[in-house]
Amino acid sequence: MSAKKREKKKEPEEGVEIESAVQEEEEVCPYCKGYGYVLSETGEAVPCECREGMLANLRLQEAHIPRKFAQKSLANFKGKDKIRKVLVEKAAEFIQNFRDNPEEHQGILMVGCTGSGKTHLALAILREIVVKGYTGLYYNVPELLNELRDTYNEPSEQIESDILNLAGEVGLLVLDDLGAERTSGWVRDRLFLIINRRYEALKPILVTTNLDWRELEEQVGERIVSRLYEMCPLVLEFPREDYRRQYVVREQKRRTKRK
Ligand SMILES: Nc1ncnc2c1ncn2[C@@H]1O[C@H](COP(=O)(O)OP(=O)(O)OP(=O)(O)O)[C@@H](O)[C@H]1O
Ligand SMILES: [Mg+2]
Ligand SMILES: [Zn+2]
Numbered sequence: 001m002s003a004k005k006r007e008k009k010k011e012p013e014e015g016v017e018i019e020s021a022v023q024e025e026e027e028v029c030p031y032c033k034g035y036g037y038v039l040s041e042t043g044e045a046v047p048c049e050c051r052e053g054m055l056a057n058l059r060l061q062e063a064h065i066p067r068k069f070a071q072k073s074l075a076n077f078k079g080k081d082k083i084r085k086v087l088v089e090k091a092a093e094f095i096q097n098f099r100d101n102p103e104e105h106q107g108i109l110m111v112g113c114t115g116s117g118k119t120h121l122a123l124a125i126l127r128e129i130v131v132k133g134y135t136g137l138y139y140n141v142p143e144l145l146n147e148l149r150d151t152y153n154e155p156s157e158q159i160e161s162d163i164l165n166l167a168g169e170v171g172l173l174v175l176d177d178l179g180a181e182r183t184s185g186w187v188r189d190r191l192f193l194i195i196n197r198r199y200e201a202l203k204p205i206l207v208t209t210n211l212d213w214r215e216l217e218e219q220v221g222e223r224i225v226s227r228l229y230e231m232c233p234l235v236l237e238f239p240r241e242d243y244r245r246q247y248v249v250r251e252q253k254r255r256t257k258r259k
Contacts, residue, residue: 029054056131063136069123077121083239084117090236091121095128100135100171102202107231110208112238115245118208121236122174125206134171141191142181148190164190168197172204179211179219188221199227207232 028034032048040046074088094108108125110118123138130136144167151160167173173194181187198205207228209216217225 056133059130059135060127063126063130064138065123065127066138069119072120073124073127074121077117077124079239081239083237087117087121087236087238090234091125094234095125095132098129098132098134098172098204100204102204105199105202105204105231105233107205107207107228108234108236109228109232110206110236110238111212112208112210113240113242114210115242116238116240117243118238119176122176122206122208126172126174129172136172136174137167137170138174138176139167140176141178144175145181145187145190164193164197167194168201168203170203172206173198174206174208176208178207178209179216180209183219183221188224191220192224195224195227195231199231205231 029048029050032038032050034054036048036051036054037045038048074091077084077088077091079085090108094106097106099106108122110122112118126136126138144163147158148160148163150156151158151163175194178191195205197203211219213225216228
């Protein structure tokens with residue numbers, strides 16, 4: 001299916017399956033049989049109209065969006081309150097203006113308590129950016145550090161420098177839960193390497209954290225935080241509500257209504 005057709009589709013409510021680009025991949029294109037190219041009248045190989053969607057699927061797979069969040073979008077980020085409305089507006093603006101080689105830093109720092117929706121919104125943005133044609137990568141920071149640690153164990157499938165290079169070069173990097181990991185000199189060094197590489201290349205970064213600036217500085221150090229001030233001109237504060245707990249309350253209400 002072409003990107004245009006996908007855009008026109010109405011975004012469903014939360015809980016309703018979105019016909020995601022990844023699922024579409026299973027249908028083999030009748031024109032090119034999955035090769036991505038067709039022969040023109042003159043016998044030349046030309047890109048098939050399915051190719052754009054096929055490449056988007058590949059980029060989506062490489063972005064490592066966790067399954068739990070594969071269906072999260074701006075449309076199903078609910079809330080009629082001012083805070084959430086502004087969050088969705090700012091996210092949409094970011095997507096619209098996104099460039100992977102900007103003249104100035106254009107990143108976002110998302111701050112808020114547990115369950116306030118940071119990962120949901122961060123991954124909704126990442127997904128749109130990737131569908132738009134850029135490369136993207138999601139990392140939960142404690143997981144990233146684990147992966148880096150694992151590269152020291154023999155035999156290891158990955159090389160540390162490959163992970164660092166990828167995180168440094170991808171179009172948009174999401175670092176989720178910064179400050180949640182136990183700090184050590186090693187942790188700070190690794191985070192610094194990634195963040196500084198992106199800092200120097202003016203590459204966009206989207207960071208989420210449960211901490212305020214002061215706590216973040218205590219946790220990851222002033223050299224990283226100093227760079228984040230510059231790299232994330234947009235700071236989005238999330239509502240002080242745990243949406244996960246509200247889910248339980250809503251379910252209870254629904255059940256008592258039924259009785
Ligand atoms: N405004 C919202 N509309 C719909 N679903 C929401 C909203 N806010 C949060 N959720 C849902 O609540 C759950 C928790 O959200 P999420 O994981 O994004 O929180 P978080 O801020 O990243 O929390 P943590 O700091 O613990 O990682 C997810 O299933 C998410 O989709
Ligand atoms: Mg989260
Ligand atoms: Zn095709």
